[in-house]
Amino acid sequence: QxxxxxxxxxxxxxxxxxxxxxxxxxxxxxRDYWSWIRQPPGKGLEWIGYIYRGGSxxxxxxxxxxxxxxxxxxxxxxxxxxxxxxxxxxxxxxCARDRGTHNGMDVWGQGTTVTVSS
Amino acid sequence: xxxxxxxxSVSGAPGQRVTFSCTGSSSNIGAGYDVHxxxxxxxxxxxxxxxxxxNRPSGVxxxxxxxxxxxxxxxxxxxxxxxxEADYYCQSYDSSLSGxxxxxxxxxTVL
Numbered sequence: 001q002x003x004x005x006x007x008x009x010x011x012x013x014x015x016x017x018x019x020x021x022x023x024x025x026x027x028x029x030x031r032d033y034w035s036w037i038r039q040p041p042g043k044g045l046e047w048i049g050y051i052y053r054g055g056s057x058x059x060x061x062x063x064x065x066x067x068x069x070x071x072x073x074x075x076x077x078x079x080x081x082x083x084x085x086x087x088x089x090x091x092x093x094x095c096a097r098d099r100g101t102h103n104g105m106d107v108w109g110q111g112t113t114v115t116v117s118s
Numbered sequence: 119x120x121x122x123x124x125x126x127s128v129s130g131a132p133g134q135r136v137t138f139s140c141t142g143s144s145s146n147i148g149a150g151y152d153v154h155x156x157x158x159x160x161x162x163x164x165x166x167x168x169x170x171x172x173n174r175p176s177g178v179x180x181x182x183x184x185x186x187x188x189x190x191x192x193x194x195x196x197x198x199x200x201x202x203e204a205d206y207y208c209q210s211y212d213s214s215l216s217g218x219x220x221x222x223x224x225x226x227t228v229l
Contacts, residue, residue: 045207047218101211104154104169111163
C-alpha cells in the first residue's frame with residue numbers, strides 16, 4: 001500500500017531555512033498531487049502547498065514568498081523548504097497524497113515536529 | 119480565522135447521532151467545489167473520512183455520512199462510539215486563494 005514518511009531536522013533556528021523530505025513508497029511521485037500541511041501546537045490544519053505532474057507547484061498565498069516545494073523522481077521523494085522561519089512556524093508538518101479537488105488527501109505521513117528556537 | 123467555519127466543539131452520548139457543520143462562501147463550497155472531511159484521533163495524523171461531499175473511502179463505516187447544500191456542508195455520525203472522540207476537519211478549494219482551505223476543526227466529545 002501507499003506510505004509516506006517525513007524526515008528532517010526537528011529543531012531550526014529563527015531566520016534559518018526549514019527543510020523536510022517526504023519519501024513515498026507504493027506509488028509513483030510522477031502521478032497525482034503531493035501536498036504539505038502543517039499543524040501548530042493545539043491548532044488546526046494549514047495547507048502549505050502542493051507539487052504535481054513532476055514539477056508544477058501551487059502554494060498557500062500566505063506562505064508563498066517563503067515556500068519552495070520540489071520533487072526528486074529518482075528517489076520518489078518530494079521536499080519542502082521554508083525560509084526565514086520564526087516561532088510561528090513551529091508545528092507538526094505532514095506530507096500527503098493529494099487526489100485533487102474531487103477526492104481529497106487520501107494518504108498521510110505520520111507527521112514530523114519542527115520547533116523553531118534558538 | 120479560517121476560510122471555512124466550523125463550531126469548536128460538539129458532544130453526544132454513545133449511540134446518539136451528532137452532526138458537524140462547515141460553512142463557506144461563494145468562492146469555495148458555494149462555487150461548487152467538493153468538500154472533504156478528515157478525522158484526527160489524538161496524537162495521530164488526519165485520516166480521510168469523506169471525500170467528494172458524500173463518499174466514504176474503503177474501510178470507513180457507514181455510520182459516517184456527508185452532505186452539502188449551498189455554501190455549507192455537514193458530516194453526520196450515527197451510533198456514536200467512544201472511539202469516535204477526535205477532531206474533525208472539513209476541506210475544500212477556494213478560487214479566491216487558488217488553493218486548499220481547511221476549517222478550524224471541531225472537537226467531538228463522547229459523553
